[in-house]
Amino acid sequence: MINTENDKVEIQDLHLQAFGEEEGPVIEKMTAEFLLLPETISINVYRGLRIAGNILFSPFKLDDHPEKKCFLLAPLGVLPEHQGTGIGKELIEKGVYYLNHIGADAIFVLGHPSYYASRGFVQAKVLSPHHELMKHPEAWRMLEVKPGSMEGIGGASVAAEPIMDPMFWDTSGRPE
Numbered sequence: 001m002i003n004t005e006n007d008k009v010e011i012q013d014l015h016l017q018a019f020g021e022e023e024g025p026v027i028e029k030m031t032a033e034f035l036l037l038p039e040t041i042s043i044n045v046y047r048g049l050r051i052a053g054n055i056l057f058s059p060f061k062l063d064d065h066p067e068k069k070c071f072l073l074a075p076l077g078v079l080p081e082h083q084g085t086g087i088g089k090e091l092i093e094k095g096v097y098y099l100n101h102i103g104a105d106a107i108f109v110l111g112h113p114s115y116y117a118s119r120g121f122v123q124a125k126v127l128s129p130h131h132e133l134m135k136h137p138e139a140w141r142m143l144e145v146k147p148g149s150m151e152g153i154g155g156a157s158v159a160a161e162p163i164m165d166p167m168f169w170d171t172s173g174r175p176e
């Protein structure tokens with residue numbers, strides 16, 4: 001859970017590789033900024049001595065419900081040579097376990113709808129930051145960590161600074 005400076009470099013490089021040439025550099029920069037914040041939760045899965053996968057969670061605020069303890073999942077990455085072997089699933093499970101332990105209500109994510117649907121994430125009613133850019137609402141998903149905690153909860157939201165740039169929320173370039 002506590003990352004050394006070496007770990008941080010390895011994690012940044014991992015996301016650079018996982019997301020590839022086009023997306024990788026901006027995700028690497030976002031990761032570096034997240035890892036500077038003490039409130040960021042970082043979880044690794046190792047294969048041998050190497051970090052094979054990493055997931056970050058950051059505090060996520062609901063405008064109308066400041067009492068809710070929510071987190072944004074971003075990024076989630078697995079080294080290309082280890083993709084499809086269950087590490088992504090393991091990282092999400094570890095994250096949910098840890099967030100449950102610290103009393104979290106829910107996790108939000110903007111990602112591949114089918115991937116997150118198969119891990120229990122449902123379409124979110126809370127609006128994403130820069131909601132006006134959300135062309136694929138099915139990609140904006142939520143998982144209750146505390147069952148029932150998000151019933152009837154909606155409204156606007158704000159993510160942590162490293163991911164507030166509108167480019168992260170513009171889904172217009174994604175396939176239908």
Ligand SMILES: CC(C)(COP(=O)(O)OP(=O)(O)OC[C@H]1O[C@@H](n2cnc3c(N)ncnc32)[C@H](O)[C@@H]1OP(=O)(O)O)[C@@H](O)C(=O)NCCC(=O)NCCS
Nearest residue numbers: 018019076077078083084085086087088089111112114115
């Ligand atoms: C997406 C990613 C995190 C998944 O981790 P993983 O360890 O490869 O995935 P797992 O082995 O846990 O799960 C494999 C399952 O995910 C599916 N899957 C993998 N990548 C997917 C993608 N891009 N879109 C949809 N489904 C995907 C597989 O088909 C498989 O489905 P199954 O469980 O029904 O058989 C990983 O492939 C990755 O780092 N990709 C590049 C970075 C990225 O796009 N991250 C953002 C995630 S929103």
